[in-house]
Amino acid sequence: MTGYARATGAVSGAAFTCEIKSVNSRGLDVRLRLAPGFDALESEIRQLIGKMISRGSITCNLSIERDGAGGHVLVNEQALATVLAVMSEMTGKIAASPPTLDGILGLKGVLEQRDKPMTAAAETALSTAIIEGVSQALVDLVLARRQEGGRIAAVLLERLQEIEDQIAQAEAHPARTREAILARLRQQVADLADDISIPEERLAQEALLLATKADIREELDRLTAHLTSAHQLIAGGGAVGRRLDFLAQEFNREANTLCSKSNAVELTAIGLDLKASIDQLREQVQNIE
Structure with a gap:
């Protein structure tokens, strides 16, 4: 922050x-x-x-x-001796007027000003x-920082609301039902060849198997639990940045699993929107203590 x-x-x-x-x-x-x-x-x-x-x-x-105001001005005897030695050495070698006292004292290091102890x-x-x-x-x-945190908290709540809405969309999507999976399976079999005949019981078994593999119930439940935890942390205040950062990672893990289990383009799109909202949430979390 x-x-x-x-x-x-x-x-x-x-x-x-x-x-x-x-x-x-x-x-x-x-x-x-x-x-x-x-x-x-x-x-x-x-x-x-x-x-x-x-x-x-x-x-x-x-x-x-x-x-x-009460400081001391001291002469650096060593620096002054060095200057005078050079002047003596240069006498007669250069045609110049003799240096004045204020000129010598004005040389850097000759005078030192020290504060009064x-x-x-x-x-x-x-x-x-x-x-x-x-x-x-x-x-x-x-x-x-607390005032800035209040402004960031409002943004975090907006992102959490987006995530909650996207979870609800995934929850209600018809592609998750066994009936929808069975209908797609029938269509896929029909598209392969008109003369292939598969017993309805076998199709129902396959649809049940596919529905089990594509079940995202566990991911949705975990996402909802993470939402509750995030709201509690924000409401509680204090130094919650690291815990929210961890929660954002858990959000992302569940969203990835949801996308990998998705059995419909629309459900995958919801999962991608969910990942985008989670990334925005995590970016803001980096700004809080």
């Missing part, structure tokens, strides 16, 4: 921004991008995500802005605020 949430906060000396994004995934895949120096929070943040989300590809970005208490307060911010962002993310 997709979703986005953002939380911000600040303590004395620093401010933070936490962004969490979610996209579809078969399992739970968590990717953290934490600001330098905050790797110690990774385990706790992963635990928070795992408690609230069970499926999806989650990306959590944490950025920190420290108060630079935070006290241990301030660092602890910042870490606590970050965890609270991540928790709030997760609450907002779960709410956004």
Whole structure:
């Protein structure tokens, strides 16, 4: 399921921004991008995500802005020495004006700006605020995913209604009856040769055998049971994506068997429509937790 949430906060000396994004995934895949120096929070943040989300590809970005007003500007003595050594070596080789102090200090790496160190208490307060911010962002993310889930649930119910209608069509199709099979068998025998005479009792036996082989009663009963289970899972809510995915596979298995047992073109067409609806159902199931 997709979703986005953002939380911000600040303590004395620093401010933070936490962004969490979610996209579809078969399992739970968590990717953290934490600001330098905050790797110690990774385990706790992963635990928070795992408690609230069970499926999806989650990306959590944490950025920190420290108060630079009291920062320090330091001279990188090693970099400065290297620059001065090169200048001394090049003196007399190139006709140029001597470099100015601001020019030397403007060279990359000569001056370094460092943020003012935070006290241990301030660092602890910042870490606590970050965890609270991540928790709030997760609450907002779960709410956004739940809203999307409600929209997807409506689509799933439409697909289930299609499947139910197609099961009813297969249930009522006249080609399933022994009488229809016997009539087709008589016609097939008549088409082979007019002078072939087969006792009516033998035709009835063959029709019964064909009806037994083509019986889809068991498949229809299983499809109906899967429908009931799917409705119960959707009504119950929660993390039902994987169970619905399994049910979709079972739906497809029964539809395949129905098509293989079909003894009429119309019944095969119903089976193919059923497979199409099941595929659409399964595609939507991939989008929920």
